[in-house]
Amino acid sequence: MSYVKYARLLVTTLIIFAITGLFCGGISEGAAMPLNDLQGHWVRQAVSRAVALDLISGYPDGQFKPEQEISQIEALVLFMRAEGFNYDKAAAQKKTGKVPAQQVKTPQIPWGQNYLDAAAEKQFLSVEEVAAFSPQVSITRAQVAALLTRILQLPLVDQTVDASESKAFTDLASTPQAYLPYVLSISNAGIMSGYQDGSFGPNMGLKRSEAAALLSKLIEQRWAKVADDRRLVGWVKNLSQPKGALEIELVSLQGTEEVKLDPNVVCFKGAQECLPRESIDYQVEILLNSKKQAACISLLERRNLVANDQQIIGTVKSVAVGKDSLLVISDLNCQERQLPLSWDAVMDGTIKGGNAKGFQSLKPLTFVKVFLKDGQVSRVTGLETKNISGTVKSLSDLRLDLDGKASKIGIPGWFNYWDRARVVDKDGNKAGGVMRGDKVKITYLDTIPGEIEDEIPLEIMISSTSKLKKVTGEVQASSSSQQITLKKDKVYQIDPSASVYLSDGTKTTFGTIRAVDKVELQVDGAGVVMKITIVLKKISGEVQSTNGANQITLKTDKVYQIDPTAAVYQADGTQTTFATILAADKVEMQVDGAGIVMKLTIL
Structure with missing residues (x-):
C-alpha cells in the first residue's frame, strides 16, 4: 500500500472514530458518563436524557463541548436514529449510491453513507440538498427545520399565509425561500423555537447544546422512538440499598418494580439538579441505560397527600390503563361511574397482588371502596365480602329476615338497613325491589366476625321472585287481621x-270472616296471606217477609240472617236500602258458609 493511500485511510478512520464514537453514542455503553463542562449549563438536563438513551455522548476527556456546532452528517445520523431509522449495521447491504426516484447520485462520504443513501431515498433531503451535501460542513438551523419536518412528516405551512398568522420570527426575511415553510411548520409544532430576541437564526449553525435540547423535546413530545422498556413513569415510594447498589421502588398504575440506579445517575427537579432521595413521593420520569439502570431521573409532580374528599363503594366493571386511565365501577345505586385514575393511585385491602401487579389485576365484580381526591381515584381498597342465600321471610323499612337462618351459629338471620344495599337480578341489572318470599343471595361485610347485627349488606341479588299462590279451604278460626x-x-x-x-x-x-266460611287465600313465597276472598253461595227466591236489615224469609219459610255489613242493590247495580225490599220481590242473595247473607240484589 502506498504512503498516500495509507494516509488517506488513516485520516478517514480517525474521522469516523471521532464522530461516531464521540457524538452518536456509546463511549461507555450502559453507564452514564459524567460530563465535566456542563455543570450549571442550561442544557445539562437535556444532554443527560439523551445520553441515558444512547442518542448522544461526550468526548473521552469528559467534555461535551456544548457550544460546538454539528455537521450535516452528524445531524442526519442523529435525528434519523432518534426516529428509529438505524442503519449502523447495514454496511453489508451494499448501496449503489443512486436513488431511482430522484435520479441523483449520492456523494461518497467517509462515514454514514447508509444514512445519506436512505435519507435521499426517503426524500428526507431534497434533490438539491443531496447534490450539495457536505458532510463536514455545519448544518444550519433552517436545514435542521427542513430535515425534521420531513422525517416527522409534519404538514407544511402555506407560503401564501402571512407570517404573522404563524409563530413569526424577526428574521424570517433572511430565511432562504425554500426553507421558509419548514421553519414555520417546525415552529408551529412546538419542536424548534427561536431566541430571546425574537429571531430564529435560520442561517446559524446548530450547536451541540441545541441538538441535545431538540432531542430532549422529541423525547418529551413522544416523537423520538424510545423503547418502552427504556422509559418509566411512576412515583417513588422508597429508596433503598439492599445489596450495595441503590434501588428505587417505583409505583405506577401498571404495578410496582425495583429499579437499580446507575452509579453516575443524575436527578433533576425542574431545571435544578438534586439528589435521588429527594424523588420520594414524586411522580418521576426515569430513563434507563442499556443495562436497564436508571441513568436520568426527572421529578415531575409531588404527590397530593391531603385527605380524600369522597368515598364510593361498588363493583369493578373494567379498568383502562394508558394516557387517560379509567376505573369503571357500578355503585350501590347500580349507576355506572367512570372514574379517572390519578397517576399516584394505589391499591390495598384484599386485592390479590395489590400494587405489585397494578390496576389491571382488578377483576370484574370485585367489591371495592374507592377513595377520590379532587375527582380522581387516589386509592382503591378491596373489600372482604361474604355471601348468604335464602328466602326472604319478612321485610320492614329497616330489617330483612331470612327464613330459618338465624338458628345457625355465625350465620346472620337478618340484616338491618337492608335498603342501603343495591338490588339486582341474576344478570346484575338493577331490579325493582325485594318482596317477601323472594329467593335471594346477599353479599355483605362482616365487620366483627362472630358478632351479630354488625353485618353491612352491599348487594341483594334476586335469584327468583316470589309469586302469589292460591290456597282454598274452610275457615277453622280467625284472629282479627x-x-x-x-x-x-x-x-x-x-x-x-x-x-x-x-x-x-x-x-x-x-270481621266478616267466620268459621266454616269458604275462602280463597293469595299467599306469597313466605306463606304470608296477601289477599282473602270469601267464597259465597248464590241463593235465589221470592221474598216472603223481611225484618228490617236483620233477617229475610223466602217463600219456602227459609230464614236467613243478614250480616251488618251487607248491602242491597238494584238489578242495574244501583245501591239501595233494605226498606225497598217488598214481599213477592225476586231476589238473589250472596250467602257465606254460615248461611249469613253478605249481599242482596233485587231482580
Whole structure:
C-alpha cells in the first residue's frame, strides 16, 4: 500500500472514530458518563436524557463541548436514529449510491453513507440538498427545520399565509425561500423555537447544546422512538440499598418494580439538579441505560397527600390503563361511574397482588371502596365480602329476615338497613325491589366476625321472585287481621296490607270472616296471606217477609240472617236500602258458609 493511500485511510478512520464514537453514542455503553463542562449549563438536563438513551455522548476527556456546532452528517445520523431509522449495521447491504426516484447520485462520504443513501431515498433531503451535501460542513438551523419536518412528516405551512398568522420570527426575511415553510411548520409544532430576541437564526449553525435540547423535546413530545422498556413513569415510594447498589421502588398504575440506579445517575427537579432521595413521593420520569439502570431521573409532580374528599363503594366493571386511565365501577345505586385514575393511585385491602401487579389485576365484580381526591381515584381498597342465600321471610323499612337462618351459629338471620344495599337480578341489572318470599343471595361485610347485627349488606341479588299462590279451604278460626286458620290446623299469618273481598269483588272487612266460611287465600313465597276472598253461595227466591236489615224469609219459610255489613242493590247495580225490599220481590242473595247473607240484589 502506498504512503498516500495509507494516509488517506488513516485520516478517514480517525474521522469516523471521532464522530461516531464521540457524538452518536456509546463511549461507555450502559453507564452514564459524567460530563465535566456542563455543570450549571442550561442544557445539562437535556444532554443527560439523551445520553441515558444512547442518542448522544461526550468526548473521552469528559467534555461535551456544548457550544460546538454539528455537521450535516452528524445531524442526519442523529435525528434519523432518534426516529428509529438505524442503519449502523447495514454496511453489508451494499448501496449503489443512486436513488431511482430522484435520479441523483449520492456523494461518497467517509462515514454514514447508509444514512445519506436512505435519507435521499426517503426524500428526507431534497434533490438539491443531496447534490450539495457536505458532510463536514455545519448544518444550519433552517436545514435542521427542513430535515425534521420531513422525517416527522409534519404538514407544511402555506407560503401564501402571512407570517404573522404563524409563530413569526424577526428574521424570517433572511430565511432562504425554500426553507421558509419548514421553519414555520417546525415552529408551529412546538419542536424548534427561536431566541430571546425574537429571531430564529435560520442561517446559524446548530450547536451541540441545541441538538441535545431538540432531542430532549422529541423525547418529551413522544416523537423520538424510545423503547418502552427504556422509559418509566411512576412515583417513588422508597429508596433503598439492599445489596450495595441503590434501588428505587417505583409505583405506577401498571404495578410496582425495583429499579437499580446507575452509579453516575443524575436527578433533576425542574431545571435544578438534586439528589435521588429527594424523588420520594414524586411522580418521576426515569430513563434507563442499556443495562436497564436508571441513568436520568426527572421529578415531575409531588404527590397530593391531603385527605380524600369522597368515598364510593361498588363493583369493578373494567379498568383502562394508558394516557387517560379509567376505573369503571357500578355503585350501590347500580349507576355506572367512570372514574379517572390519578397517576399516584394505589391499591390495598384484599386485592390479590395489590400494587405489585397494578390496576389491571382488578377483576370484574370485585367489591371495592374507592377513595377520590379532587375527582380522581387516589386509592382503591378491596373489600372482604361474604355471601348468604335464602328466602326472604319478612321485610320492614329497616330489617330483612331470612327464613330459618338465624338458628345457625355465625350465620346472620337478618340484616338491618337492608335498603342501603343495591338490588339486582341474576344478570346484575338493577331490579325493582325485594318482596317477601323472594329467593335471594346477599353479599355483605362482616365487620366483627362472630358478632351479630354488625353485618353491612352491599348487594341483594334476586335469584327468583316470589309469586302469589292460591290456597282454598274452610275457615277453622280467625284472629282479627293478623292470622287465619283453615281446617286441619293450617295457620297463615296475614300481611298488614292484606284486604278482604267477597267473591264478586266487593271489598269488606276482616270481621266478616267466620268459621266454616269458604275462602280463597293469595299467599306469597313466605306463606304470608296477601289477599282473602270469601267464597259465597248464590241463593235465589221470592221474598216472603223481611225484618228490617236483620233477617229475610223466602217463600219456602227459609230464614236467613243478614250480616251488618251487607248491602242491597238494584238489578242495574244501583245501591239501595233494605226498606225497598217488598214481599213477592225476586231476589238473589250472596250467602257465606254460615248461611249469613253478605249481599242482596233485587231482580
